[in-house]
Amino acid sequence: MHPKLKEFHQCRLEETAKALRKNNFAAHVVETAQDAKELILGTLLPECKPGSVSFGGSMTLAENGIYEAVKAVPGLKIFDTYNYSLPPAEMVELRRQALLADLFITSTNAVTEQGALVNLDGTGNRVASLTFGPKKVIVVAGRNKLCPDEFSAMEHIRSLAAPVNAARLSKKTPCVSTHRCEDCLSPERICNTWTITVKSAPKERTVVVLVNEDMGF
Numbered sequence: 001m002h003p004k005l006k007e008f009h010q011c012r013l014e015e016t017a018k019a020l021r022k023n024n025f026a027a028h029v030v031e032t033a034q035d036a037k038e039l040i041l042g043t044l045l046p047e048c049k050p051g052s053v054s055f056g057g058s059m060t061l062a063e064n065g066i067y068e069a070v071k072a073v074p075g076l077k078i079f080d081t082y083n084y085s086l087p088p089a090e091m092v093e094l095r096r097q098a099l100l101a102d103l104f105i106t107s108t109n110a111v112t113e114q115g116a117l118v119n120l121d122g123t124g125n126r127v128a129s130l131t132f133g134p135k136k137v138i139v140v141a142g143r144n145k146l147c148p149d150e151f152s153a154m155e156h157i158r159s160l161a162a163p164v165n166a167a168r169l170s171k172k173t174p175c176v177s178t179h180r181c182e183d184c185l186s187p188e189r190i191c192n193t194w195t196i197t198v199k200s201a202p203k204e205r206t207v208v209v210l211v212n213e214d215m216g217f
Contacts, residue, residue, distance in 0.1 A: 006212065014029055015113065016111060016115065017208070019112075020115040021115075023199045024199045024200040024201065024202075025199075025208050026200075026207040027207070027208045028210065029210045029211075029212070030211055031212050032211065033211055036066065040070065040209070041073070045070070048102070050076065052102045053077070053102065054078075054098035054099075054101035054105075054134065056081075056104065056106025058216060059168070059215075060140055060141070060142060060215040061106070061107060062082070064215060067082060067105075070105060079094060079097055080094070081098055095125040100133055100134070101133075102136065103138065104129040104138070106129070106130060106137070107141055107145075108208075109217075110147045110153035110156050110157060111153075111210070112147055112150055112152075112153050114150075116196055117195075117197040117208070118147070118194075120161070120194055122192055124192065130206070135205070137206040138206075138209065139206060139208045141208065141209070142214050142216060143213065143214060144217075158180065162191050163179050164217045171188040172188050174186065
């Protein structure tokens, strides 16, 4: 990548972090996914001293080793909602229990330059924990998640994140073929609950880690 392009992304991330802080989020900007992992393990986890941790479904966390690294921390009770070998009823119950973890770690579908988080969820467990329940939330987002405003964030999700996730999960939905949201009636639809988090409440409950790399969808 040309240094000026990386500098461009860095400036956008820094400005977005300022907007997030204005909206009562804590915000950090790091260069790489490895830096994000080190920030979480070396600073954020020790600061909040959680006894239990849960995770939102996220390729950002899985592909960059953050999920496995946190799972390996001694003494943490892990609500492992990534364990897809569980029967459906047990998975639902585990997700219910995870709503009361001390710390919830997830990504977000989009971050606006005005400092809001925009998400579209299937069953709603991810956005439920994002908005209420766990004492602390850490959100990790790559530069590809940045969008100018809420409208463009929703379009990004409809036209890219949702179809790619449906395909990744082998869902039988129209978007897998058309590569964009069709607002379908499929029983396997994964797009059911929108949330727009415009401020962190309480202040700094939600910590956003912005990464100057593409991560996830």
